[in-house]
Amino acid sequence: xxxxxxxxxxxxxxxxxxxxxxxxxxMAELVRKAVERLLAEEANGGYGERVQRALRAVGRFASGxxxxxxxxxxxxxxxxxxx
Numbered sequence: 001x002x003x004x005x006x007x008x009x010x011x012x013x014x015x016x017x018x019x020x021x022x023x024x025x026x027m028a029e030l031v032r033k034a035v036e037r038l039l040a041e042e043a044n045g046g047y048g049e050r051v052q053r054a055l056r057a058v059g060r061f062a063s064g065x066x067x068x069x070x071x072x073x074x075x076x077x078x079x080x081x082x083x
């Protein structure tokens with residue numbers, strides 16, 4: 001491994017430390033994972049894994065609804081229980 005020094009704001013450092021404690025890992029490991037995610041997204045044309053999965057699912061399912069293109073917001077609100 002290569003040792004690197006990074007400067008964080010006090011808030012970033014505090015939040016990162018809390019997250020590391022919560023996950024039982026080191027701050028360095030969380031930084032390495034974040035860097036890896038960033039590089040993987042870049043390799044995927046700037047899209048993260050969740051976006052890639054969503055794009056692969058486009059057009060693969062049929063809802064049976066006839067107004068999805070016009071009423072997509074309503075359908076999403078209903079699907080996520082926001083209505």
